[in-house]
Amino acid sequence: MTLAPLTPDLSTSLVDVRGLVKEFRLPRVALRSGRPSVKAVDGIEFGIGESETYGLVGESGSGKSTVARLLVGLTTPTAGQIQVRGQDITRLRGSTLRVHRRNVQMVFQDPYSSFDPTATLADSIAEPLRTHTSMSKQAQVARVSELLGLVGLDPGYRDRFPNQLSGGQLQRAAIARALAVEPRLIVLDEPVSALDVSTQAQVINLLEDLQKKLSISYLFIAHDLSVVEHVSDRIGVMYLGQLVESGPTEAIYERPAHPYTSGLLDSIPVPDPHAQRERRALKIRGDVPPMALRPSGCSFRTRCPFAMDVCADEEPQPFVTTEAVTVRCHLHFHGPRLLGRSVRTLLSPPTVGAPDVVSAE
Template sequence: MSDTMTKTEGPILETRALMKRFSIGSRFSAEGRRTVHAVDNVSLTVRRGETLGLVGESGCGKSTLARCLVRLYDITDGKLFFEGEDITGRSLNALRPMRRRLQMVFQDPSASLNPRRRVGDLVAEPLRIHTKLSAAEINRRVAELFDIVGLLPDHVTRYPHEFSGGQRQRVGIARAIALNPDLVVLDEPVSALDVSVQAQIVNLLADLQEKLNLTYIFIAHDLSVVRQVSTRIAVMYLGSVVEEGPAEAVFSTPAHPYSQALISAVPVVETTPGGSRRRILLTGDVPSPLNPPSGCRFHPRCPIAQDRCRTERPEPTAYDGGRKVACHFPTI
């Protein structure tokens, strides 16, 4: 196996029927060992230079999928390709060349930054591990990275607790881009920040994408933010992608009943009389990933579910305009 991975003309990242399951409990307990179906049969394609927005309710598997994509979690089944190469079962040593080009920014910068180390050391760490730069060259690169993300030179000697939440997230972004990656997975990078700070981080990410030719997978709860930054949208429900397509198409004419309900909850400004959007309220609770429903995972809460939905699981079907919908009765 070569030490470097060459860029390809195809998708930068692709999953095929990706699954991640966790075993919980004990065989000595009354319930025994149980299986959590965290990510279930996800097939996605991420094209170079785009931003794929990943949305869905809390607990739908977005963060688990993100960690599978960067191989922080081992994959239970299916395939994961990066730059056309199958990295599904690669060992940690074999993954090292890929780490330079596939990075992640976490939701909570406080949890992802070692509180006992200065932030300059944290940003320098990937440079020490993956490059042969001298100490002086690493220091210059760290100073450059701090300037790029909007931090001051004297910030390098501070500890994470001395920064605001937005500043800590800038440190996390600096660390993620230190090795000039091709793809950055952003796991809810603005959800823990104030609204004004969110806007600053979103603008920073947009600037970096343009300057560094980055590809993003952007996970967020705020659908307004996702719409603003995304090229395409993938909607997840109970571990599966139920709809995928161009961002404006998915937001303006969602085809899956779950997408319609999710997007109907986004606040809108009423500029004309009668221009308000109908709010779709779903009944029932989200089923447990310990015991997902048969057939379509969404059918217990779906307002248009029929007998077929209860027994036959819909496969994602491609439609004109680059849309894919996993529904027996899509409005498309």
């Protein structure tokens, strides 16, 4: 086990995110906090491999969508690097930035708000082709029909308007539009949260089939941890702009090393009522505080049942476990000194109750 801070080896990734920071200036009315700006993304690092899905999870307000917008170039980072195939896209301008936008496409949460209601599907799906290629109109029509078939829609839908499709059908069309210029990475920002459960399963299966067929990579952003577990090779857990835990999906879901991760997982209901009553769950207190009121030291300490004195004074350093999970939590260095073990080892049976505080050494 490694006790010293360790930066993961991202050299073999399709996408390398290093020390990424995004600050937003606060409006004058919010300056009573004494902070002129807030960090919506605060020094995060992760990589996405070829044909891999990286899941990004966390509650609303954790900074997930800001990361998505940074990757596709819709907003500019304050600091750090985003490398796609070794090229730092944060320095791109003009025509070179346009090439990057062809390689990285995005699917938004609400398909109805991401389509022009006055344009047919053919016009919307062909827009990337008109922007990034020199295809003739005839070739564009053929490509649109091909793309609709690829996502399981009848090519005849190309002449329909968005309000003539269901949410699931329109999200399939959004995926077709993202695939139009053959990107290497698709950023999926809550792509199924606006859909009913049966439609969610259909869209997830479609995304997995497309990944196998086209060898594309995904950044999959969601708050539904059961969906993320199903689709992701590795995941990152965000809280107030920071990655508090990241690593292989199986290791994190089976043996969470951070109290926040464990609390999120334990909030997923168990179908068996008896098992639900008997489970040793960690409950997270309260809600995510505003970015402008981020606590000192460990940002999660105000909601953590294991908070120690050191948590208020120092930011936790990264600890890398033997399963290649990187976790930022003082519990691995102080108090019980977990040293990479799962935080669930601190939970007591339900009849006893979990401790509110763990004493520091």
